[in-house]
Amino acid sequence: MRTRQPTTTLEDQPIPVRAKLAATWTSFMFLYAYVDILNFFTPGVVEEILDGKVFEFDLSQTFSTTALTLVAIPILMVVLSMTLPARVNRIANLVVALLYVPVTAFNVVGESWLYFYGLGIGLELILLALIVRYAWTWPRTAPSATMETRPDRETVRAQQQA
Numbered sequence: 001m002r003t004r005q006p007t008t009t010l011e012d013q014p015i016p017v018r019a020k021l022a023a024t025w026t027s028f029m030f031l032y033a034y035v036d037i038l039n040f041f042t043p044g045v046v047e048e049i050l051d052g053k054v055f056e057f058d059l060s061q062t063f064s065t066t067a068l069t070l071v072a073i074p075i076l077m078v079v080l081s082m083t084l085p086a087r088v089n090r091i092a093n094l095v096v097a098l099l100y101v102p103v104t105a106f107n108v109v110g111e112s113w114l115y116f117y118g119l120g121i122g123l124e125l126i127l128l129a130l131i132v133r134y135a136w137t138w139p140r141t142a143p144s145a146t147m148e149t150r151p152d153r154e155t156v157r158a159q160q161q162a
Helices: 017-039 045-050 061-083 086-106 114-136 145-149 153-161
Strands: none
Touching: 017 061, 017 086, 017 114, 061 086, 086 114
């Protein structure tokens, strides 16, 4: 006869919203980078780059600066998600994630490898939706009891003058 070993349940600790946001932005950045890197294996892409074109755009300092900015913002959101005060953090995550939805969706325009881009962009959009959800549902604290019982300014002023 077998004796049953007591089963232990793993503790499922809650993850702070800041950590969820930073992790999701990190995942977004990996996808963002790897879709571009793997795109180099698409026939003709490297030749176009060597000819000075990316998609419909001429390679230039303006193009490179714009591309760097588009990549740098989500990279910075990883740090900002962990360091900004809660209120500003929530707003920044909502605004940036919502602005990146059309930027991300634009990347599928004119692409011939729709399965590849569809998967990459679909996953990026899911991550952006998670960021919006985490920021939108950021837990709030209830007002403290001391705030409710604190006298208003008029009462304090009247007591001081008496």
